[in-house]
Amino acid sequence: MSALERLGRVQRELMMAVVAGSVVWAACAAVGWFAVLAVVDRFATLPLAWRTAAPAIGALLGLAAAAWRVRRAGAFTDARAVALWVEGVAPSLRYALVTRVDPAGAASADALERVIAAVAFEPPVRRAAWQPLARPALALAIGLVVLLVLPSGAVARLARPVPGDVVAASRAPGDALAHVAITIVPPAYSGVATSRLEDAARVSALVGSAVRVEGAAAGLPVTVRADSLRVVLRDSGARWSADLGMPASPTVLRFVQGTRERLLLLEPRADSAPIVSLTVPARDSVLKSATGVLRLAASASDDIGLVGGAFEVVISSGEGENFRFRTITVGRTALGNVRAATLGGGLRLDTLKLEPGDLLHVRAIARDRNTVSGPGLGASETRAIRIARAGEYDSVSVDGAPPPEVGKGVISQRMLILLTEKLLKQRAAIAKDAFVREARLIARDQNTLRKQVGDVIFSRLDDGGGGGEHAHDDGDDHGALTPEQLLAAANEATQAAGAEPLDFAGGESPVVNINRPLLEAYNAMWDAGRELGIGDAKAALPHMYVALAAIQKARLAERVYLRGRPKEVVIDIGRVRLAGKSDIIGPAARLPRGTLDATTLARLARFDAALGLLATARAAATDSLLLLRAELLGVAPELAAPLGEAVDRLRAGTDATEALVVARRTLANVSSHATPLGAWGRAP
Amino acid sequence: MSAFTFCTVQYESGDWDSAPLVPANVIDSVARYTSIEVNPTGAIVPLASADLLRYPLAYLTGHLPVRLSPAERAMLRTYVTRGGLLFVDDHNHDIDGVFHKSATEELARALGAPLKALPNTHALYTSFFKFPDGPPTTGHELNGWGDNLVHANLFAHLIGDRIGVLYSSKDYSSEWGYHPDNKRFQSVDNTRFAVNIVVYALTR
Numbered sequence: 001m002s003a004l005e006r007l008g009r010v011q012r013e014l015m016m017a018v019v020a021g022s023v024v025w026a027a028c029a030a031v032g033w034f035a036v037l038a039v040v041d042r043f044a045t046l047p048l049a050w051r052t053a054a055p056a057i058g059a060l061l062g063l064a065a066a067a068w069r070v071r072r073a074g075a076f077t078d079a080r081a082v083a084l085w086v087e088g089v090a091p092s093l094r095y096a097l098v099t100r101v102d103p104a105g106a107a108s109a110d111a112l113e114r115v116i117a118a119v120a121f122e123p124p125v126r127r128a129a130w131q132p133l134a135r136p137a138l139a140l141a142i143g144l145v146v147l148l149v150l151p152s153g154a155v156a157r158l159a160r161p162v163p164g165d166v167v168a169a170s171r172a173p174g175d176a177l178a179h180v181a182i183t184i185v186p187p188a189y190s191g192v193a194t195s196r197l198e199d200a201a202r203v204s205a206l207v208g209s210a211v212r213v214e215g216a217a218a219g220l221p222v223t224v225r226a227d228s229l230r231v232v233l234r235d236s237g238a239r240w241s242a243d244l245g246m247p248a249s250p251t252v253l254r255f256v257q258g259t260r261e262r263l264l265l266l267e268p269r270a271d272s273a274p275i276v277s278l279t280v281p282a283r284d285s286v287l288k289s290a291t292g293v294l295r296l297a298a299s300a301s302d303d304i305g306l307v308g309g310a311f312e313v314v315i316s317s318g319e320g321e322n323f324r325f326r327t328i329t330v331g332r333t334a335l336g337n338v339r340a341a342t343l344g345g346g347l348r349l350d351t352l353k354l355e356p357g358d359l360l361h362v363r364a365i366a367r368d369r370n371t372v373s374g375p376g377l378g379a380s381e382t383r384a385i386r387i388a389r390a391g392e393y394d395s396v397s398v399d400g401a402p403p404p405e406v407g408k409g410v411i412s413q414r415m416l417i418l419l420t421e422k423l424l425k426q427r428a429a430i431a432k433d434a435f436v437r438e439a440r441l442i443a444r445d446q447n448t449l450r451k452q453v454g455d456v457i458f459s460r461l462d463d464g465g466g467g468g469e470h471a472h473d474d475g476d477d478h479g480a481l482t483p484e485q486l487l488a489a490a491n492e493a494t495q496a497a498g499a500e501p502l503d504f505a506g507g508e509s510p511v512v513n514i515n516r517p518l519l520e521a522y523n524a525m526w527d528a529g530r531e532l533g534i535g536d537a538k539a540a541l542p543h544m545y546v547a548l549a550a551i552q553k554a555r556l557a558e559r560v561y562l563r564g565r566p567k568e569v570v571i572d573i574g575r576v577r578l579a580g581k582s583d584i585i586g587p588a589a590r591l592p593r594g595t596l597d598a599t600t601l602a603r604l605a606r607f608d609a610a611l612g613l614l615a616t617a618r619a620a621a622t623d624s625l626l627l628l629r630a631e632l633l634g635v636a637p638e639l640a641a642p643l644g645e646a647v648d649r650l651r652a653g654t655d656a657t658e659a660l661v662v663a664r665r666t667l668a669n670v671s672s673h674a675t676p677l678g679a680w681g682r683a684p
Numbered sequence: 685m686s687a688f689t690f691c692t693v694q695y696e697s698g699d700w701d702s703a704p705l706v707p708a709n710v711i712d713s714v715a716r717y718t719s720i721e722v723n724p725t726g727a728i729v730p731l732a733s734a735d736l737l738r739y740p741l742a743y744l745t746g747h748l749p750v751r752l753s754p755a756e757r758a759m760l761r762t763y764v765t766r767g768g769l770l771f772v773d774d775h776n777h778d779i780d781g782v783f784h785k786s787a788t789e790e791l792a793r794a795l796g797a798p799l800k801a802l803p804n805t806h807a808l809y810t811s812f813f814k815f816p817d818g819p820p821t822t823g824h825e826l827n828g829w830g831d832n833l834v835h836a837n838l839f840a841h842l843i844g845d846r847i848g849v850l851y852s853s854k855d856y857s858s859e860w861g862y863h864p865d866n867k868r869f870q871s872v873d874n875t876r877f878a879v880n881i882v883v884y885a886l887t888r
Contacts, residue, residue: 568704568708568725569705569708569725569863569864570708570724570725571708571711571712571715571722571724571725571864572724573715573722573724576712576715576716576864577715577716
């Protein structure tokens with residue numbers, strides 16, 4: 001065998017030694033970690049969280065140790081490095097092996113082969129390669145021995161930690177309440193899996209859940225006090241347990257052993273009834289006749305599961321004091337424990353023998369699968385479908401409109417002319433009194449229209465639109481013309497127009513200057529109203545024609561908007577530029593907080609007393625807060641919520657300062673403002 | 685330097701006050717988009733009055749025929765010559781309408797030359813906001829009101845390269861005739877071109 005072949009065999013053996021060393025070191029690290037933890041857990045019970053993380057940490061340690069060893073294998077991939085390492089182990093080679101590997105020594109290969117053949121370097125090399133594994137192997141063996149000699153279950157507590165196994169490892173002599181495990185078996189109908197808690201201060205579960213509290217028996221027997229709750233207490237020698245059902249109201253369990261006491265707050269969670277919404281028909285309605293199919297649709301949801309649903313229809317017939325009712329159910333559907341479902345169905349109205357005036361009350365219902373407190377029944381809102389009676393068809397489904405504003409109705413000039421002409425045609429057929437009465441009614445409408453025209457005239461002046469005849473009628477004398485003055489202006493305008501074309505270049509009032517056509521109409525309306533007022537409809541008609549012509553002229557001449565001239569808009573420059581100041585909006589006044597009522601003060605006193613105990617008796621303080629929470633759960637759940645977090649933190653031994661601050665602020669009804677930055681957005 | 689005041693021209697014929705909300709809307713836009721000192725209300729000045737010379741920009745609109753008196757014609761000529769900018773907008777948006785025919789005729793008579801089409805590359809369209817396509821179209825143009833045309837450009841009387849009279853058939857008077865508070869309902873403020881006219885009048 002040549003020197004190079006021998007060197008190759010050595011190289012492969014070195015690689016194997018490195019791989020084996022990595023495995024041994026990895027196992028040593030992992031087993032050592034478990035052994036140390038197991039020993040520590042034996043004397044000081046480790047929290048569940050630590051034990052849950054232990055396997056992952058052990059695996060990481062093993063991988064790290066293996067990686068540390070494997071990195072050495074890289075040095076043995078090079079034959080020259082291996083040769084050099086062999087030279088160090090077997091100095092009698094006198095560098096012949098290194099020279100033989102080097103290509104520069106090929107010329108004297110035969111001489112080198114003879115020197116190398118004379119040295120048996122494999123035995124020392126083998127010893128040097130495998131000997132370093134002895135120590136980790138020994139450590140691994142010691143670790144395994146330690147794990148083997150530990151009591152049964154100690155390794156399982158680390159390898160497969162489960163909530164509640166703390167009880168088995170409890171090492172508090174004489175203290176049966178040091179650790180408790182709580183097993184919650186929800187009602188079968190809920191389909192929720194069994195859960196276990198460890199050293200919890202409060203238990204939240206569905207009403208009817210089976211709750212078992214367990215602890216290690218040590219010293220004096222354990223008793224339990226619960227107000228009206230039936231608790232079955234058992235003592236098996238090594239363990240004690242208490243079985244109970246989750247009550248419907250918050251209850252505090254007091255486990256007592258001698259002078260020691262441990263509180264457990266039971267917080268029941270009620271199974272909510274199904275939530276049902278009727279989607280079709282979407283609103284109440286009136287049907288003209290009881291024919292066809294009334295489509296029904298609804299949606300339902302539940303926190304646990306739905307068993308079935310249906311539509312309930314209550315039909316009421318009759319009127320007055322004689323009513324009959326009948327109830328039918330349609331669209332019954334089995335829902336198979338789904339959490340959300342839709343219901344559908346149809347109601348054939350023809351088959352219900354409905355009469356006009358009958359009323360259908362339609363609602364959807366759904367049941368959940370609660371077998372403990374009875375199936376929860378959820379019902380939707382009810383829709384009323386009425387069958388219309390004969391003679392009311394023209395009044396159904398008509399939304400009432402507000403009545404027109406009194407005195408605002410205006411009849412057009414054209415319509416007034418038509419009414420007057422019609423009245424004149426009837427003159428021979430009706431009595432004089434009736435004729436005059438009708439003429440005066442038209443005169444009233446004519447005067448109303450005249451006042452409207454007067455308002456238009458004045459609204460176009462720069463008096464803010466508050467002029468016209470009404471200003472005078474209302475007694476608000478701010479410069480507006482009286483009807484007489486207005487009439488005089490109109491007369492002046494129209495008389496001048498009758499003589500010759502007007503020249504409005506100057507000297508006229510603005511009323512005439514702007515409104516000549518409307519003033520003509522106003523003047524004619526005044527004459528028409530006067531004639532109609534005395535019953536002379538025939539004499540009124542020419543004036544009415546003139547008024548209509550003037551209005552048409554005004555309309556053709558320019559656009560007349562009867563809604564009037566818009567008011568001048570003054571721009572608030574500061575507001576537009578977002579630089580304005582408001583005199584009416586200021587910071588809210590700081591008011592002293594109101595006096596707290598006696599109940600709140602009493603709760604605060606209890607809270608403060610518990611806080612005072614924290615420094616010296618943390619457990620007692622926690623129990624006090626727990627009792628306060630139990631009391632508040634029934635009367636003020638919103639106050640109890642922050643207390644729960646504080647209790648949990650105190651029981652877990654973590655910092656509860658923030659939770660206590662929130663709890664006290666909530667109890668004291670101190671409003672707080674949200675911070676503009678989120679929890680992750682702290683300012684640098 | 686006094687604050688800018690938007691001036692509406694009052695002329696003796698026609699309905700000079702047909703767009704009463706335009707001044708407020710333009711003032712609002714000037715305040716909103718620029719730092720120009722601006723008075724919160726506009727002024728109404730007779731065309732024949734020498735007071736018109738106190739205002740660098742004057743706005744004239746209406747629906748009815750425009751017939752200028754000799755005094756109005758003379759003041760218009762003086763105003764344009766002395767650096768004022770008269771913005772005339774046809775509230776009828778109708779080149780066959782009485783306002784367009786009479787107003788363009790009167791302007792030509794007063795200025796001594798007919799109005800000419802203003803190129804859409806004129807500095808007016810870049811004086812503040814950028815209008816690369818020339819004057820912005822109005823809702824009345826797009827809806828087919830009036831002459832049913834989308835006018836490609838404005839008309840102007842130029843003094844050198846400065847606009848003395850700017851004439852629009854696009855009916856900005858209707859387009860801008862709403863209360864400024866209602867701008868918030870528009871995705872793009874349609875009064876931005878008014879800012880260009882104001883800035884142009886104040887800087888050229």
